[in-house]
Amino acid sequence: MTARRILLADADAFYVAVARLADPQGAGKARLLIVGGSAERRGVVMSASYEARAYGVRSAMPMARALRLCRDALVVPVPWETCAHKSREIGAVLRRFTPVVEQASSDEFYLDLSGTEQLYGGEPLAVTARRMREDKLIAKLAAGVAKPVPGCSADGVHVVPPGAEADFMLQFALADIPFVGPKFQERLARFGLRTVRDVVRQDREALVRWLGEREGTWLYDRARGIDRAPVHAVREAKSVSRDETFATDLDDDAALAARLLSLADRASADVRDAGLLARTVTVKLRDADFTTRQASRTLRSAVESDRVVYAVARELLARLRAARR
Incomplete structure (x- = not known):
């Protein structure tokens, strides 16, 4: 079986770089x-x-x-428009090397270069990318290790030799692993699990007993640098969003509903102007302590109606508010 070659291209300090280009x-x-x-x-x-x-x-x-x-x-x-333009430019350059490119964010792209060794040599795109390995997890973490430090002459490339993935993982806290959020960290801490070293001391059975089959197996693999998730080459998703930050805390349901109506109307108008229809509605709420929560709902069929979008958004807002109380 041919080994996978997964590369992560990370545009360092992307928003700062684009802001400087724009002004x-x-x-x-x-x-x-x-x-x-x-x-x-x-x-x-x-x-x-x-x-x-x-x-x-x-x-x-x-x-x-x-x-x-x-x-x-x-x-x-x-500079949102310029950022979107530059992000598309980066993606276009990377797709010259492989059609299998997954955009993880505005400034991060996973490339599946499996089978391209004969085209580009042993380490394709080494001068462009942060990391290339057999899975996305190692690529992501190595990208963080490779980030430049002011005054350092490092080239922003970090190489993890084949077979060294498990040893590479030992330097990380569990919080460094993608998708290990604060709530999961709290659960893990109750079992004395705070670092990758803590996890690799446990066998799979213990982790499954503490966390359940799905999460226990997932953590067992991730702590050893195992991630079989494929790179998904998908077209850029079209989305339209509107948001507002209030000058003072707003906690009244009626006042929030009124602001939500305005945002839903404006977003729906943007959707129509772009010749699109809405299929998924998402409401994002940021609390006074800057905790951000969101809820989404995908409709059975795409719509353009302001009224439908607002009705769904109102339900999602109520769900988020109820969960906070």
């Missing part, structure tokens, strides 16, 4: 640059330059806190 005289000249929403509207950080990160600024941090940490930073909004 070379402003953002392009700022060492301390933060990209995101305004502090006055209680926005959050989307990305920050490495110089700003040295002050403790991180993605998803409230902008007001980020500016307390890095007072001299220039804050610019996310």
Whole structure:
């Protein structure tokens, strides 16, 4: 059986780089640059330059806190249209090497290069990509290890030799593994499991007994660097979204419903203007503590009606509100 060759191409500091390209005289000249929403509207950080990160600024941090940490930073909004354009450009370049490209986010792309060794040599795209291995998990984690450090001459490429995957995994906390979120971390901690080393000390039977068949087996494999998930080559999904950050906390159901109606109307109008129909409706809610929750529902058939979109969105909002209480 031919070994899989899965590569992760990661555009480092993507939003910062695009903001600098979009505004070379402003953002392009700022060492301390933060990209995101305004502090006055209680926005959050989307990305920050490495110089700003040295002050403790991180993605998803409230902008007001980020500016307390890095007072001299220039804050610019996310140039969404330019980001979308640049993301498509990156994807187009990568598809020259293989048609099997999965876009994980605006700045991350998985490529299945299995069988291309004779076309490109032993390590195709080594100068372009972060990591190539036999599964997506190792590629993802190695990409984080390979991220450049200011003042370091590293080339942003990290190589995990074949057979070294299990040893490579031992350096990570369980929180570093994709899909091991805060709630799952709490469950694992009750069994004394906080790092990959903690997990590999246990046999599969113990993990299944504690976590159940599905999650126990999943964690057993991931801790050993095993991920058989394929790279899905799919066309870019078309989505339309509208959001609003309130200047003050809003906790009244009627007031929230009114704002939701406005957002649903605007999003539905955008869908019609683009010549599209709506099939899946998603409501995302960010609480005062900046916890983000969302709920989705896929309809039996696509619609263009504002009324239908709003009715579904209202149900989803009620579900999210009830879960919080």
